[in-house]
Amino acid sequence: xxxxxxxxxxxxxxxxxxxxxxxxxxxxxxxxxxxxxxxxxxxxxxxxxxxxxxxxxxxxxxxxxxxxxxxxxxxxxxxxxxxxxxxxxxxxxxxxxxxxxxxxxxxxxxxxxxxxxxxxxxxxxxxxxxxxxxxxxxxxxxxxxxxxxxxxxxxxxxxxxxxxxxxxxxxxxxxxxxxxxxxxxxxxxxxxxxxxxxxxxxxxxxxxxxxxxxxxxxxxxxxxxxxxxx
Amino acid sequence: xxxxxxxxxxxxxxxxxxxxxxxxxxxxxxxxxxxxxxxxxxxxxxxxxxxxxxxxxxxxxxxxxxxxxxxxxxxxxxxxxxxxxxxxxxxxxxxxxxxxxxxxxxxxxxx
Numbered sequence: 423x424x425x426x427x428x429x430x431x432x433x434x435x436x437x438x439x440x441x442x443x444x445x446x447x448x449x450x451x452x453x454x455x456x457x458x459x460x461x462x463x464x465x466x467x468x469x470x471x472x473x474x475x476x477x478x479x480x481x482x483x484x485x486x487x488x489x490x491x492x493x494x495x496x497x498x499x500x501x502x503x504x505x506x507x508x509x510x511x512x513x514x515x516x517x518x519x520x521x522x523x524x525x526x527x528x529x530x531x532x533x534x535x536x537x538x539x540x541x542x543x544x545x546x547x548x549x550x551x552x553x554x555x556x557x558x559x560x561x562x563x564x565x566x567x568x569x570x571x572x573x574x575x576x577x578x579x580x581x582x583x584x585x586x587x588x589x590x591x592x593x594x595x596x597x598x599x600x601x602x603x604x605x606x607x608x609x610x611x612x613x614x615x616x617x618x619x620x621x622x623x624x625x626x627x628x629x630x631x632x633x634x635x636x637x638x639x640x641x642x643x644x645x646x647x648x649x650x651x652x
Numbered sequence: 653x654x655x656x657x658x659x660x661x662x663x664x665x666x667x668x669x670x671x672x673x674x675x676x677x678x679x680x681x682x683x684x685x686x687x688x689x690x691x692x693x694x695x696x697x698x699x700x701x702x703x704x705x706x707x708x709x710x711x712x713x714x715x716x717x718x719x720x721x722x723x724x725x726x727x728x729x730x731x732x733x734x735x736x737x738x739x740x741x742x743x744x745x746x747x748x749x750x751x752x753x754x755x756x757x758x759x760x761x762x763x
Contacts, residue, residue, distance in 0.1 A: 444723075448674060448697060451720045455675045456693075458718075477692030485698035493705060565702050567658070 423469045424453045427479065434483035437645040438490040445486060452476070480649060485567070487646040492565040494642055495580060498635040499557035502587055506553045508628040509591060510546070513598060516621040520605065523614055531604050538604075542597035549590035556583030569646060581639060588632045595625045658699050660742065661689065663708065663727065663735040671726040673716075674700060700725055708734050 428446050435442035453472045460468035476482075520526070527535045560580045566573045602618045609615060665680040666672060672680065677700070678693050703709045708731035716722040727735070 445697065447721045448723050449694070451673065451716065451718075451722050452675045452693070452697075454718065454720065475693050477694035481692070482694040482698065485695065486701070489698055489701050489705065565705055567699065567702065 423466070423473065424450070424457070427453070427473050427476075430479045431483065434479055434649065435486055435490075437487065437642060438494075441486060441490050449476070484569075484646075484649040487642075487649045488566065488569045488573075491569075491577075491642045491646050492563075494638060495560050495577060498584060498639055499560040499580065501635045502553040502584055502632055503557045505628040505632045506546075506550050506587070506591060509595065509625045510550075512621040512624040512628070513546075516598075516602070516618050519614075519617045519621075523617075525605055525609065527601075527604050528608060531607070535601060535604050538597050538600050542594050542601065545590045545593035545597060549587045549594060552583050552590065553587035556580055556587060559583065577639075577643075581636070584632075584636055584639070588629070588636055591629055591632065595622075595629050598622065598625060657742075658691075658695070659703060659708075660735070660738040661685075662696065662699050662703060663731055663738070666709065666725060666727045667732070667735055671724050673722050673724050677725065703731070707731075 428450055431449060432442045432446045435445055453469070453476060456472035456475065457465065457468045460471060462468060560576075563573075563576050599622055602622055606615060606618060661681055662677060665677050665684065668684060669676060669680040674693075674697055678696055681689050681696075700709065700711075704711055704725070708728060709725045710728050711723050711725045714722050714724055
């Protein structure tokens with residue numbers, strides 16, 4: 423009977439596997455201890471009582487869902503800052519390589535590259551400022567016991583900040599890609615070409631990580647809402 | 653009403669019991685409240701996890717005598733501080749309500 427209850431609880435918490443595993447072990451210990459403390463001598467009735475006293479699986483899972491969601495949002499905020507820092511390092515490494523290899527943009531493309539550099543710069547700084555703001559905002563919020571409207575508003579603001587930071591970062595990475603392409607346009611194929619290509623791959627991977635985190639937030643909103651509305 | 657004070661209740665129980673696992677915390681709450689706080693036991697665990705995320709508790713896994721894995725919670729320094737603050741707020745609130753319900757005259761504002 424206790425195993426069935428634990429299975430149901432683990433299933434309801436399947437949106438967060440590590441949380442599900444950890445809660446299952448904790449609750450299992452609790453329920454068996456409650457059974458051991460029961461003095462009636464009827465093992466089956468003791469299990470029933472322990473489960474009844476513990477409460478409804480969905481209600482407990484809903485409370486954990488809020489917690490898991492808050493933790494995931496905080497992680498996404500920190501990830502946004504790390505990802506932006508990763509893009510910055512890759513960008514700076516590539517520029518240092520261009521300088522060391524004495525690569526430059528051809529004169530006929532200088533006007534275009536100047537325009538793209540401006541877009542790149544503003545987009546990157548926008549993503550950094552908004553991403554940092556989003557991280558500080560969500561980390562400084564108190565984790566609530568319930569998914570109350572004020573917390574939903576806070577999450578909406580955070581989601582908006584994250585989305586703006588990600589969009590600006592995408593623009594910045596695309597600009598970087600355009601600049602790298604302009605530089606590589608007249609260059610002969612050599613091992614040195616790999617440096618800008620690899621650094622661009624790192625930037626694209628960083629943006630991908632951020633997008634995955636933002637998608638994770640939207641998926642968790644759906645699973646949390648489903649649990650709360652059930 | 654109990655829900656709104658659950659964090660304070662859990663912190664106070666842990667402060668009294670010392671390092672303890674969920675079941676022992678619930679038993680401590682029941683014992684110290686004379687059985688008045690008979691909340692669904694499952695609601696304690698999300699509160700424990702939340703308090704740990706807030707840095708007010710820390711936890712570690714150990715193996716119980718039964719051989720089962722057990723998570724034991726301990727109050728952190730921040731948790732102790734939070735409990736002192738909440739006790740002060742509660743006392744102020746309780747004194748104010750006591751003054752109102754007891755029918756005493758208006759209390760002098762210490763400020």
